[in-house]
Amino acid sequence: MTEKILNRPCPIKGHFILSPILDRLRRVLLLLRHRQARKARIKRFIRRVLGQRKRLPIAESDYYRLIKVLRQEHARGGVHRKLCARLRYLLSRADHLPLRLIPDDMITMNTRFLLFNRSGKRFVLTLVYPEDADKAKGNISIISHLGMSLLGRCSGEYISESLRVDAIVYQPESRDDFHL
Incomplete structure (x- = not known):
């Protein structure tokens, strides 16, 4: 039954x-x-x-400023310990390039660029140091997953399956703005 x-x-x-x-x-x-x-x-x-990404190309000035940022975060005892450890690892694998040898289409610190996603949206973002980060203005901190994956990328490269660096709008090294 x-x-x-x-x-x-x-x-x-x-x-x-x-x-x-x-x-x-x-x-x-x-x-x-x-x-x-x-x-x-x-x-x-x-x-x-x-x-x-075999070796991360990075400007010498950016490298030393990022090391300084990591020391400040460590002294502050910030909540971003894992992200700082990942950034430290990326910097240990970095190729230090003189400012004049940085390609014009590569994302460095304070670079403004277009990010294109699969749904067709384009975002204008700037890769900045943590103290200048502001999502509303499109300023992405280097101490974030997205910021670390953007550093050293060139226009046309994919960050993930759905995100691509579309174009570089402004790069300090290409305009000889080395003070930024």
């Missing part, structure tokens, strides 16, 4: 009540497998993107 009600065979004879529970467990296992597969795809994408 219960077999007719549930209309599902149970793998264990005589335990018809277990069938709905086993179905729920199967659904949960499928969901977990889907999430694990998604995480694996994301990790592969991150490895591929990081593999493209």
Whole structure:
């Protein structure tokens, strides 16, 4: 009688009540497998993107100012410890370039640029030091995930699957504004 009600065979004879529970467990296992597969795809994408960036090109003046910012954040005991550690790692892998050798289409500190996303929107942003960060004005702090992934990128490069640096609007090094 219960077999007719549930209309599902149970793998264990005589335990018809277990069938709905086993179905729920199967659904949960499928969901977990889907999430694990998604995480694996994301990790592969991150490895591929990081593999493209062998060494981070950075202006010498930006390098020394960023080291100073990291020291200040460490002394302040800021909440951005993990982000500071990631920035410190990126700086350890950096190629220090003289200001005159910085390409005109590369994002450096205080560079204004266009960011293009997959839905067709364009954003005008500026990569700045933490004290100048203001999302309303489009100033992105270097001590953020987006800021670190932007540093050293050239126009036309993808930051993620959906974000691309479209164009450089203003770069201090190309206009000989070395005081910024």
